[in-house]
Amino acid sequence: MQPMMTLEELRTLLPQEFPQAMGPDSGLTVAEIGQGSVVMKLEAAERHLRPGGTVSGPTLFMLADVSAYVAILAHIGPVVLAVTTNMSINFLIKPPLGTLVAKASLLKLGKRLAVVEVAIAGEHDGTTVCHAVATYSIPPR
Numbered sequence: 118m119q120p121m122m123t124l125e126e127l128r129t130l131l132p133q134e135f136p137q138a139m140g141p142d143s144g145l146t147v148a149e150i151g152q153g154s155v156v157m158k159l160e161a162a163e164r165h166l167r168p169g170g171t172v173s174g175p176t177l178f179m180l181a182d183v184s185a186y187v188a189i190l191a192h193i194g195p196v197v198l199a200v201t202t203n204m205s206i207n208f209l210i211k212p213p214l215g216t217l218v219a220k221a222s223l224l225k226l227g228k229r230l231a232v233v234e235v236a237i238a239g240e241h242d243g244t245t246v247c248h249a250v251a252t253y254s255i256p257p258r
Contacts, residue, residue, distance in 0.1 A: 118153040118223055121194045127187060134197045138183045145180070147187055153223045155188040158216055158240070172212040177237060180219050181206060181249035185233035188221035189253055198256045199231070206249040216240035229255055 122130075127147050131139035139145055144160040159165070159180050167173040182201055189199055218240050225232040230252060237247040 184219040184221040185251040203252040212246040213239035
């Protein structure tokens with residue numbers, strides 16, 4: 118699956134269309150686009166922590182969900198009304214503080230549905246801390 122959007126196109130589109138997740142202070146960046154995949158990074162900051170000093174589950178869920186969304190847009194173009202219809206997530210180990218890397222891989226990309234697998238790891242050791250599978254509904258084009 119070849120990407121339809123460039124890294125620069127995504128970096129321009131996302132803050133405009135999805136500012137609550139990709140605004141200038143979000144800590145999220147699209148790091149790379151591959152064939153059937155996207156890599157995103159999150160600079161986990163104090164606001165992403167829960168008591169005990171670990172990155173919160175909602176933060177990891179958001180990173181997985183946004184990564185799946187960006188992977189789909191990168192491969193179908195700027196169809197910003199694609200929406201999550203289902204997502205399952207497994208929190209495997211306590212995530213490290215610092216940069217988290219999410220690799221989203223398209224498992225199925227159809228006309229109306231997409232299924233995306235997301236693995237989140239710490240940038241420094243590469244150990245998977247979270248695994249998710251998301252299903253998205255793609256509006257008619």
